[in-house]
Amino acid sequence: MSGGILECRNLTMRFGGLVAVDRFDETLVEGELLGLIGPNGAGKTTVFNMITGVYQPSSGDIFYRGGSIIGLKPHRITAGGIARTFQNIRLFDDLSVLDNVRLACHHRVSYGILDAVFRRYKFHEGEKEILRRSTELLELMELSSRSKDLAKNLPYGEQRRLEIARALATGPSLLMLDEPAAGMNPQEKEDLSELVGRIRKNLDLTVLLIEHDMAFVMGLCERIVVLDYGKIICRGTPKEVRTDPKVIRAYLGGSVDA
Amino acid sequence: MSFGDIFSYNFVVYHLISVGIFAMLALSLNLINGYAGMFSLGHQAFWAVGAYGAGAVIVHFPFQAPGVVVFGSSLLAGIGLAALAGFVIGVPCLRLRGDYLAIATLGFAEIVRILLNNFDWVGGSRGLAIPRVLIEKTPATEVWFYLFFLVFTVAMTGLTVLVCRNLIHSSHGRAIVSIREDEVASELIGVNVTYYKVVAFLIGAAFAGLAGAIHANFFGIISPKDFGIMPGILILLMVVLGGMGSMSGTLLATVILYFVQQILKLKLFGLPSTIASAIGWPPLMRLADTMETLAVDRWQVFFAILLILLMISAPQGFFGKREIWDTAAYKKLAGLFRSGGRGSGSAAGEGKT
Numbered sequence: 001m002s003g004g005i006l007e008c009r010n011l012t013m014r015f016g017g018l019v020a021v022d023r024f025d026e027t028l029v030e031g032e033l034l035g036l037i038g039p040n041g042a043g044k045t046t047v048f049n050m051i052t053g054v055y056q057p058s059s060g061d062i063f064y065r066g067g068s069i070i071g072l073k074p075h076r077i078t079a080g081g082i083a084r085t086f087q088n089i090r091l092f093d094d095l096s097v098l099d100n101v102r103l104a105c106h107h108r109v110s111y112g113i114l115d116a117v118f119r120r121y122k123f124h125e126g127e128k129e130i131l132r133r134s135t136e137l138l139e140l141m142e143l144s145s146r147s148k149d150l151a152k153n154l155p156y157g158e159q160r161r162l163e164i165a166r167a168l169a170t171g172p173s174l175l176m177l178d179e180p181a182a183g184m185n186p187q188e189k190e191d192l193s194e195l196v197g198r199i200r201k202n203l204d205l206t207v208l209l210i211e212h213d214m215a216f217v218m219g220l221c222e223r224i225v226v227l228d229y230g231k232i233i234c235r236g237t238p239k240e241v242r243t244d245p246k247v248i249r250a251y252l253g254g255s256v257d258a
Numbered sequence: 259m260s261f262g263d264i265f266s267y268n269f270v271v272y273h274l275i276s277v278g279i280f281a282m283l284a285l286s287l288n289l290i291n292g293y294a295g296m297f298s299l300g301h302q303a304f305w306a307v308g309a310y311g312a313g314a315v316i317v318h319f320p321f322q323a324p325g326v327v328v329f330g331s332s333l334l335a336g337i338g339l340a341a342l343a344g345f346v347i348g349v350p351c352l353r354l355r356g357d358y359l360a361i362a363t364l365g366f367a368e369i370v371r372i373l374l375n376n377f378d379w380v381g382g383s384r385g386l387a388i389p390r391v392l393i394e395k396t397p398a399t400e401v402w403f404y405l406f407f408l409v410f411t412v413a414m415t416g417l418t419v420l421v422c423r424n425l426i427h428s429s430h431g432r433a434i435v436s437i438r439e440d441e442v443a444s445e446l447i448g449v450n451v452t453y454y455k456v457v458a459f460l461i462g463a464a465f466a467g468l469a470g471a472i473h474a475n476f477f478g479i480i481s482p483k484d485f486g487i488m489p490g491i492l493i494l495l496m497v498v499l500g501g502m503g504s505m506s507g508t509l510l511a512t513v514i515l516y517f518v519q520q521i522l523k524l525k526l527f528g529l530p531s532t533i534a535s536a537i538g539w540p541p542l543m544r545l546a547d548t549m550e551t552l553a554v555d556r557w558q559v560f561f562a563i564l565l566i567l568l569m570i571s572a573p574q575g576f577f578g579k580r581e582i583w584d585t586a587a588y589k590k591l592a593g594l595f596r597s598g599g600r601g602s603g604s605a606a607g608e609g610k611t
Contacts, residue, residue, distance in 0.1 A: 052446055054442070054446070073445070073450070073452075074445045074446050075445050075446070075448050075449055075450050075451070078445075078446060078447060078448035079448050083447070084446060086443070090440050090442065090443040091440075091443070092435075092436055092439035092440055092443065092444075093439065093440075094439060094579055095432075095435065095436070095439060099432055102429070102432060103429075103432050103433065103436050103444075103447060103449065104447040104448065105429070106429045106430075106432065106433050106447075106448060106449055107447075107448030107449065107450075109429040109430070111428075111429075112430075113425065113428075113430050113457065116424055116425055116428030116429070116430055116431070117421050117424045117425055118424075119424055123428060126429065127428070127429070130429060166447060167447070169447075170447055170448050
């Protein structure tokens with residue numbers, strides 16, 4: 001409609017009697033970095049799950065590059081260019097760091113199962129390409145020295161970075177980060193913020209970010225949407241959002257009828 | 259069975275071929291249970307379908323044809339039908355996980371067994387006798403028959419190992435393994451989970467079918483009770499004990515479990531009574547006799563105790579998800595070799611991936 005890369009229209013998710021997300025309406029413009037904030041249980045992750053196809057929205061529609069993606073399987077949506085990370089890290093714990101990233105390259109693998117079984121030329125070419133891409137990303141995320149370690153043996157901060165590396169390996173144009181800074185110390189947060197900015201510029205990404213840490217969001221995002229009890233209560237620049245009484249009430253509780 | 263029998267060629271070859279068949283079954287189940295992480299209890303069904311498919315083709319072969327053609331088509335029929343069965347069971351079971359999948363596959367295996375029990379054109383509960391098509395049964399050709407099947411089974415076991423290895427060490431194989439690790443994350447990084455579940459089932463079933471086809475051709479007699487729950491559990495134990503997702507572990511566990519079971523079943527090879535009668539002291543002979551009777555009558559009890567002890571001491575199986583050459587003990591051993599006998603020990607870590 002308005003040339004957005006992702007458009008959510010009246011997106012609603014009901015779990016039984018609970019309306020987790022109520023008529024979520026938002027358009028992401030190509031290249032922007034949008035922050036999605038809100039208190040616990042506001043429905044932020046549910047929005048992510050609907051966009052990535054994990055949940056079928058109860059009603060509403062999602063358009064990605066003009067086409068509806070409702071009802072598509074998650075792996076098709078990922079292949080289409082939407083990648084995400086998880087709030088509670090979901091790496092493949094018993095696989096190596098390299099394999100975690102290589103797996104994310106799988107959806108555009110250039111050889112078939114029989115090529116692999118017979119070790120044909122196409123297999124070796126394809127594997128080389130996957131390895132090249134993965135090593136590149138590990139370098140970008142400063143994880144090269146760790147590539148042989150099992151994912152579960154990485155320290156927390158590196159696991160978070162590996163999740164982002166894995167998401168990037170799918171070759172997205174829209175990257176969705178679900179609380180990437182959760183559990184990080186201020187220094188790590190600062191590094192991450194710088195990293196997100198860098199990969200966004202280098203890889204030409206549109207980013208949708210969920211975050212609790214206000215300072216982190218304020219420093220990084222150009223535009224913020226605030227969710228509370230499934231409803232959008234405010235949107236605007238970080239400055240506008242920070243001073244909005246409804247947002248303050250949502251975060252600090254109490255009434256603002258003063 | 260007397261002790262001397264274990265030195266005859268057909269005894270040795272018979273058991274080597276049996277081990278090969280079990281190795282194929284265990285490796286193919288490892289693909290489904292170990293790598294894809296789908297806990298199937300129905301692998302004996304694919305074995306049965308392969309064996310009966312091959313047997314039925316031989317018994318009901320419509321035209322006069324050279325033995326090698328009949329043999330070849332029996333193998334293809336076994337593999338094809340088992341793969342088809344894998345597809346048929348794989349698709350409805352896709353939505354099931356863990357215990358539910360285990361029960362569904364077990365039910366499927368029982369259905370197959372009961373159907374075979376009632377199909378008269380494959381012998382029903384009497385079983386199916388399969389004539390030798392490749393090498394006729396005469397005293398003169400007997401040794402060639404055994405030799406051929408030994409070479410063939412070893413080659414096919416090798417093929418199974420190679421296919422599994424090549425598959426697992428590829429992007430497609432990694433996709434299968436990622437389903438075991440985290441299905442949701444796997445789908446969300448672009449792996450078509452449904453597709454790879456079916457692929458794992460299909461390839462696993464196809465190799466079980468190959469094992470069944472060899473089984474039918476070599477043993478020459480199959481009956482539904484050969485493919486009951488107990489043999490199925492034995493295959494499963496080979497995978498679990500070896501380590502789910504470890505090919506070398508599965509192979510090692512197959513050899514160990516098969517021979518432990520056979521030694522018990524075959525009255526400890528008659529060794530105690532042979533020794534006791536050589537000594538010739540009556541109480542000792544009675545003791546030896548009791549031991550042998552217990553072994554053959556109660557082998558399942560010994561087997562169960564052995565397994566309980568093993569699972570307590572090594573709940574992950576021998577090697578967990580790793581291969582032998584990835585374990586610390588192996589590396590230590592290889593290191594010892596290298597530092598100890600320079601030159602001679604350098605082959606220890608070679609040829610392994």
